[in-house]
Amino acid sequence: VLKWALSTFGDSFAIATSFQKEGMVIVDMAVRLNPRVRVFTLDTGRLPDETYLMMDAVKKRYAIDVEVVRPDPAEVADMVSSRGVDLFYESPDNRRLCCEIRKVRPLERKLAGLEAWAVGLRRDQSCERAETPKVQSLDGRVKISPLADWDRSRVDAYVSRRKLPVHPLYTRGFATIGCAPCTRSVKPGEDERAGRWWWEQNESKECGIHVTAAGLVRRSGLH
Numbered sequence: 001v002l003k004w005a006l007s008t009f010g011d012s013f014a015i016a017t018s019f020q021k022e023g024m025v026i027v028d029m030a031v032r033l034n035p036r037v038r039v040f041t042l043d044t045g046r047l048p049d050e051t052y053l054m055m056d057a058v059k060k061r062y063a064i065d066v067e068v069v070r071p072d073p074a075e076v077a078d079m080v081s082s083r084g085v086d087l088f089y090e091s092p093d094n095r096r097l098c099c100e101i102r103k104v105r106p107l108e109r110k111l112a113g114l115e116a117w118a119v120g121l122r123r124d125q126s127c128e129r130a131e132t133p134k135v136q137s138l139d140g141r142v143k144i145s146p147l148a149d150w151d152r153s154r155v156d157a158y159v160s161r162r163k164l165p166v167h168p169l170y171t172r173g174f175a176t177i178g179c180a181p182c183t184r185s186v187k188p189g190e191d192e193r194a195g196r197w198w199w200e201q202n203e204s205k206e207c208g209i210h211v212t213a214a215g216l217v218r219r220s221g222l223h
């Protein structure tokens with residue numbers, strides 16, 4: 001799938017990664033297919049320090065640039081001024097607004113310059129991801145999930161076999177890596193996404209970057 005994406009879309013294709021294990025597998029495979037593959041990450045402004053260390057480790061190991069996508073400073077300033085720095089703890093709507101401004105809108109701006117992008121979604125991560133296709137047409141672009149049918153042990157085996165850089169928070173019990181204030185470690189037997197927005201009950205464990213932004217805005221009533 002990656003080989004097809006690289007040959008079909010060339011420089012209009014990029015890998016989106018937050019330096020979790022799945023993203024590292026995809027970057028590792030893609031660099032071996034094309035050392036000039038484009039890689040980008042969303043820097044929400046609330047990432048843990050360890051994620052910046054990972055960014056440096058990836059750049060060094062693969063001799064690639066990592067394109068950093070950031071939110072609009074004016075939008076962040078307005079939001080923080082009207083609702084507070086840690087607004088997401090107050091309500092699900094506040095959390096969705098923060099994700100929209102810090103993640104969804106910057107991603108949309110980045111995707112406007114791409115024909116296709118790859119992400120590290122796996123079907124067994126949560127019921128919301130259970131139907132993830134490997135290749136999907138979305139808002140006029142192609143979204144690729146090369147590891148959709150991989151399970152966690154297959155990812156771990158690849159990471160170990162290729163000795164890939166591993167985000168330090170995994171060793172502290174994190175199953176997924178996101179923004180520092182919104183991600184915690186998980187207990188044995190908990191869903192992999194349980195560490196996201198753990199204070200919310202009965203809310204989706206998705207931030208909106210894996211649905212269309214228009215859908216997110218419609219559902220949340222924000223905007």
Ligand code: SF4
Pocket residue numbers: 044046088095096098099100102103178179181182207
């Ligand atoms: Fe904001 Fe938390 Fe979403 Fe990050 S994960 S954008 S800090 S609400």
